[in-house]
Amino acid sequence: MGFIFSKSMNDSLKAQQEFMLMNSRLQLERQLLMQNQMRERQTAMQIAWTREFLKYFGTFFGLAAVGLTAGAIKKKNPGVLLPIVPLSFIFAYQYDMGYGTLLQRMKGEAENILDTQSTLLELPKGPLTYEDLEKIRRSQSKFFIEK
Numbered sequence: 627m628g629f630i631f632s633k634s635m636n637d638s639l640k641a642q643q644e645f646m647l648m649n650s651r652l653q654l655e656r657q658l659l660m661q662n663q664m665r666e667r668q669t670a671m672q673i674a675w676t677r678e679f680l681k682y683f684g685t686f687f688g689l690a691a692v693g694l695t696a697g698a699i700k701k702k703n704p705g706v707l708l709p710i711v712p713l714s715f716i717f718a719y720q721y722d723m724g725y726g727t728l729l730q731r732m733k734g735e736a737e738n739i740l741d742t743q744s745t746l747l748e749l750p751k752g753p754l755t756y757e758d759l760e761k762i763r764r765s766q767s768k769f770f771i772e773k
Contacts, residue, residue: 669729677724680717687717 691710698706722728739746 673724673729676720680720680724683717683720687713 690713694707694710698704719728
């Protein structure tokens with residue numbers, strides 16, 4: 627009788643462990659999907675912001691270029707056109723970010739760093755551990771109970 631009871635308990639325990647494993651795996655999978663969705667939305671917002679900024683900056687750049695060109699012709703001084711150079715670099719960067727291939731190039735470079743230069747990514751003093759966090763928490767806590 628005891629053997630049947632313990633076998634039933636073992637089967638029940640094993641089934642519960644499998645369920646917990648499956649449940650934690652499902653929870654982790656959902657968390658990863660949610661984090662990826664948030665990252666994608668943030669990136670989409672960044673691209674949208676860049677495109678919107680480009681509209682305003684493009685207008686400013688166009689007006690500045692026309693005004694500086696007119697000023698250079700009127701004063702017969704080509705040095706008046708000099709501010710167009712840095713403004714054109716900013717405009718080109720923003721255009722590349724919003725409509726060009728800058729993000730793909732950045733992604734490729736990031737993958738290259740991850741693959742070939744991963745030592746650059748190491749944190750000073752190594753990764754944080756639970757013990758490190760507890761030590762910091764205890765040192766900053768105004769009240770805690772020492773066990």
